[in-house]
Amino acid sequence: MLIDHIGACVFERGLLLVDETRNDAALFEMLRNTDRILRLIGRVSFPIFCFLLVEGFLHTHDRKKYALRLFLFALVSEIPFDLAIMGRLFDPVHQNVFFTLLIGLLAMMLCDYFRMQAQPVAQVLVLILAMVLAWALHTDYGYRGVLLIELLYIFRYDRMKQVVAGAVAFSWETTAPLAFIPVWFYNGKRGKSGKWFFYWFYPVHLLILWGVKTFLLPILISV
Structure with missing residues (x-):
């Protein structure tokens, strides 16, 4: 995530736009290639976060509090996201990834409710509406991000199907399927708790x- 955002913010919104870089063809090409590498590496992170979201949903003691945390940090992170990625204080065109994760979590909550009510059609409608909502709100990764969360949830009790479905669903991102290598080897045990660090790391970084x-x-370039 950090590596991806270094490319998106520092390179694409900074280094690659200044005259000193654009007037030097060799330097510009080198920085552009570096940016591509950073973005390719960084794209591995999102599927892992989706997997952890599903695991958190399955094991949390209070799903409503889980959803509330995601909502609050979606709000807290929006201005930092818009400043860093979109280049302005507020941009309604693109919402941060916490909104994507929140929509995915709410979809799982509703699907679980309708599963208990033995209403499979309602479950399908929830999944479709969740993807439409992510698309309409222009959340990070959009409907494809929510689709990935839904697939990981649907195949939550079959690791092989979970890994294959996730890798295929995100094969449009060149390196993203690599994320499912550690997912495959996940032993189901909870590691050291550092959830608040990860929540705050996103807006702060x-x-x-x-x-x-x-x-x-600007200071470094002017030297």
Whole structure:
């Protein structure tokens, strides 16, 4: 995630746009290739977060609090996301990844409810509506991100199907299927708890990258 955002913010919104870089063909090409590598590496992270979301859903003691945390951090992260990735204080065109994860979680909650009510048609409708909502709100990874969460949830008790379905669903991202290698080897045991670190890391690292791009890069370039 951090590596991906370094490419998206510092390179694509910073280094690759300044005249000093664009007027030097060799330097521009080198930085553009570096950005591509960063983005390819960074794209491995999202499927892992989706898998962890499903695992969290299955094992949390309070799903409503889980959803509330995602919602609150979606709000907290929106301005840092817009500043770092979109280049402005607020941009309604693209919403941060917490909204994608929240929609996926709410879809799982509703599907689980309708499963208990033996209403398979309602479950399918929930999954479709969740993807439409992500698409309409322009959340990060959009309907494809929600689809991945839904597939990992549907095949939650079959690791082979889970890995294959996830890898195929995200094969449009060149390196994303690599994320399912550690998923395959996951032993189901909970590791050291650091959930608040990961929640806060997202908005904080975006603000830091925005600060680097906005304040530090101009100084370094002018030297």
